[in-house]
Amino acid sequence: MQRTRLDTARIRAAHRTIDPVFLDTPFYRCAALEPSLGCSVSIKLETANPVRSFKARGTEVVASLLADGGSRAAVCASAGNLGQALAWSGRRRGLDVTVVAPRVAPAAKLDRIRALGARLELVDGDIEVARERAVTLARSDDIRLVEDSLDIETCEGAATIGLELVGAASSFDAVLVALGGGALATGVGHVMKSLAPHIEVICVQPLGAPAMTQSWRQRRVVTTDSTDTIADGVAGRHPIPAVLDDLLLVADDAVLVREASITAGMRLLFDHAGLVTEPSAALGIAAILEDRERFAGRHVATIVCGSNVDPGTFHRWVTDAPSQRL
8 A cells, every 4th residue: 555644553553542332333234225225235333332423433542642641631623523522532531622613513412512521612604614713722722633534543543443344244345434524534444445455445425515525536635615515524625635645545436425315315224224313424325325326236334423413403304305216
């Protein structure tokens, strides 16, 4: 493999560092989904943990290093899931955590950040505005800025999912990964290409938040002025150059999906797998719905990466979602 920031030995070490409550999450074939999708589907369920997303795999590594190094305070920008994860990992180690989040972030995520004891600062605007404020706080207060995807610990923490996928008995031939800032995609992708290179790594992003996918396709950083998607967890506008470099080494494809496909995927996961998911977690299913011919007869794995969603909003999305073919 060409030069990358990720390291398989460090990923294995991360797996030993992370609290076991976040490890060895369920991975199973969901036969009930298959008639609707036309292919075999296995689910890696990253919602069965205290913060209901995969993000704590990374924050566990970050917080462990901070605690060992004597730093007692950290700040991050988050649409909700990273903030919850850092708050959980920080509280466990006695760290002072500040989370900067968009005011429009889902209330369920914001409430949970507060409940976990972090200081929450809300900003008008999107995640990029929150990131700018987090940088300012880190400089003014001289505290550690935790940057998802840029901090290699977040990527290698997420990569431990890949170790578990490779170690499973399931013989899938492709993995569908939600693409936002890139920690999950680069981490899992690195493990796949290092240990199971025959498995196709397909990244999935909403059509309304295409910056990283466009960057991957053009092999250069492409930014957007705005986003328009319900999948707030992957709605960045400014890809990180170092993360894009890593992604270019491991992703076999990057696809964009429509909002209708995302809600249809959420409905399928609810109706046939009994899962409440946030939009980002349904991107893999959405990709299958939009290109059934590509996946017909194959066995694919998808990472259900988060379930932090407001109940009323979720109900509206799945009620309005189409129940048949798009």
